[in-house]
Amino acid sequence: MSTSKQSFHLFDLSAPLDPPLPICFDYEQLDDVAALDAKAVVERYRGRVKAYVIDTGLDLLGVKERLEHGLFAQWVESEMRITVRSAQYMMQAATQFGHISEIVSHLPPSTLYRLAAASTPAPIREEIVSRLEAGEAVTPRQIEAKLYQARKEAEQAKLTPEERKRQAKTKRDADARARRHAEKWRKEQDERLERKTGATNALAEILSPRLDEESYAAVYRLLGECDPWTLREALAKTRQP
8 A cells, every 4th residue: 555655646746846947938939830839838737737736725625624634634645645745735825826826827836835835924925926916927936036035034033142143153154164175275276286387397398308300299299189197107118127
């Protein structure tokens, strides 16, 4: 039984998606037939997302009202073949956006869930919804960035003055370590370059007096094609008895 449930979970559309891409696309790049076909695919996709997330969430809310908590969880997992948490995400999305499902239909499930989450401040959610209702092309990536910033600000607001001081000190210490590491790395790179330059000049001074014009031209060409480490090994072999 556990194997069966796991196999269904692999195809659970409520699972996190890859990072969302911008939604704007210039259909002028396509011919008329290809543009119409591509737009139809988008509309079908949005319809499926709406049906899966919003409509399923509304259905689940209806069933949940009729079943006790324990029975609802059992029914969701055994009959719907999704986790209780996934069902909760869909019900939250349906509660928040059921009346404006067409407005948010272009958003992937993962973005819908985060936008509908109880932890998302209501003013942030209302701002994003207002922008979508006004026809603004807000991308999932922009929404995720806005939600992330809101969560960071909420976390900062919960800190006591002493905790803020400790956090600021921790950040200053981390920044100082990063600067020291960067400076050390740059110094090592500069020293390495200086050693290489010195070695190259020394090798040129050794080779140049020993080469006639023909040998010089051949060595010059071959040095541009050979690998330095392989050259060292080859030179060592020529000195072996």
